Amino acid sequence: MTEAGAGGGARSAEESAGRSAAAIAAAWQRERPGVPTDSIEIVTPIWRLAKLFADDRNRVLRAAGIDAATLDLLAVLRRSGPPYELTTRELTRRTLVTAGAVSQRVARAEREGLVRRSPDPAGGRAVLVALTPDGHALVERSVDAVLGRESDLVTGLSPAERGQLAGLLDRLLTDLHGRIGPSD
Amino acid sequence: MTEAGAGGGARSAEESAGRSAAAIAAAWQRERPGVPTDSIEIVTPIWRLAKLFADDRNRVLRAAGIDAATLDLLAVLRRSGPPYELTTRELTRRTLVTAGAVSQRVARAEREGLVRRSPDPAGGRAVLVALTPDGHALVERSVDAVLGRESDLVTGLSPAERGQLAGLLDRLLTDLHGRIGPSD
DNA sequence: TGAGCTATGTTTAGAGCTAAACGTACCAGT
DNA sequence: ACTGGTACGTTTAGCTCTAAACATAGCTCA
Missing domain, CATH: 1.10.880 (Transcription Factor Skn-1; Chain P)
Incomplete structure (x- = not known):
């Protein structure tokens, strides 16, 4: 935010x-x-x-050794499965930030050798962004650390309470999507 | 954040x-x-x-005609009741941002004539920040608009569900406060 | 008296974001 | 081929925040 x-x-x-x-x-x-x-x-x-x-x-x-913005980028690529490659447009769609921010994030990550850019063979002006081996290794470590930690953080609620909370949050979120941005 | x-x-x-x-x-x-x-x-x-x-x-x-950061500042002052005046330190405590950010927010709001700074008669280096009439009028309008709007936004859940959700969120928040920052 | 310590506020450097302006690439209609 | 329109990505200006460096006021204790 x-x-x-x-x-x-x-x-x-x-x-x-x-x-x-x-x-x-x-x-x-x-x-x-x-x-x-x-x-x-x-x-x-x-x-x-x-x-x-x-x-x-x-x-x-x-x-x-990574920041949240970079992990957000790498995680989307990693989670998309082989070949761990998406267009900038798709990255923007799957993120909560603007296209300009994605462009800057990709530029930073490329500078650090975590991703690689290449023109989309399918034509257009599309650019494909792919994980490098370094980026793949880093996201692997980082995701384990983050998910492990957050898994601990929510144990204050019982599994039943967590399910109930997740359900209510999802219902509110779904409702708001229709209420705020039918364009979304 | x-x-x-x-x-x-x-x-x-x-x-x-x-x-x-x-x-x-x-x-x-x-x-x-x-x-x-x-x-x-x-x-x-x-x-x-x-x-x-x-x-x-x-x-x-x-x-x-206001931004969220400024409203955050004015709302804390307004809600504190007469004389609508708090020290910078207290403003920092009641906000989720750093002291530096508060200092900048107060400076902006003062430049716009919404608040007024004065040295704390109680001594120390403390600075009292008070709402001006303009600031008071603006926060009044803004709060009505924001709370009215948000009140609408959550009507997708029934009153019972809202109560349940509020309870679960509060329990999770309380638990995390103890779990993350016992120093808080 | 004065040397530290604590509490407060402000200033500064740097980060990352948004919004808007740009620059291309392809496509559709004529 | 031309002209517009649409889609995409990048660049730029400006904003607000954080972290850290500063500056200052009072207090404690020798």
Whole structure:
């Protein structure tokens, strides 16, 4: 979120360790009675969880010698299966960033020898981006580290609770996709 | 976060409208059997929801003539109640960004006449930041717009589901606070 | 008195992102 | 062949953030 980071709207991000989302909602009710605060207890924790996961992941990745943006790129390629090669356009589609950002990410990764660019034989102006052996090895290590760590992080909830949470999140996400960007 | 943005780790952000988190987990199971993928269906939707809410909020705020970072600042002051005044240190504590970022946010807001800085009479190097009338009026309008909008966005879930989701998110967040940063 | 220590705020360098402007490559209609 | 339109990738300007270096105010203890 680049936008990442922080700043929330009406409720966003205040008090990382301080007041709870419920307390923020209560404060708005006190200061501005009548304003609808029902969304705060959903949006605020999502915001904070996203940041906690992001910060923790950055710590893990720093130790692995890679950054989140580069791993995002390499992971999409790795997960696509052999020959670990996609066009820039496809990379953009499978990422939450703009085409310009993808172009810069690929340029950085190429400079570090993690991917290689080549014109698409299928024609057009398309460019194929492929993992190099170095990139393949790095993504392998990094993914193990990240998934292992995050697997630990969610054990505070029971398997049943995790399933329930995943279901609710997915339902909300699906609904929002239709509600916000029918163009998506 | 700043990363705000985007790029996720192993699963992060790919396919805003494409493959589901479940499909990403399945792809990793296929490409790299044995890797723990249980966290993916929780972390990925949280990531995507955070970005959807952030992008939508930015659209709302652009129309109101303010940006998310500034609203974050003004909202904390407004919600703190009269005299709508806090020290920079307190602003940093109630926000998810660094002290440097707060300093820059306050400087921008002061330049626009939304807040006013003054030395803390209590001594020390503390600086008090207070809402101006202009800032007060702007935050009033903006908060109404943002909370109204977000209240609509979550109606895809029933009140019971929203309560359940809020509870699970809060439990996960509380657990992670103890697990990641006991220093927090 | 004054040498450290702690707490606060600000400044600076650098990173990575978005939005918009560009530069090509191919295709469709005439 | 020409003219436009569409698709794609790259480049650039500008923004806001983080991390780290600074600068300053009060406090503690000899």
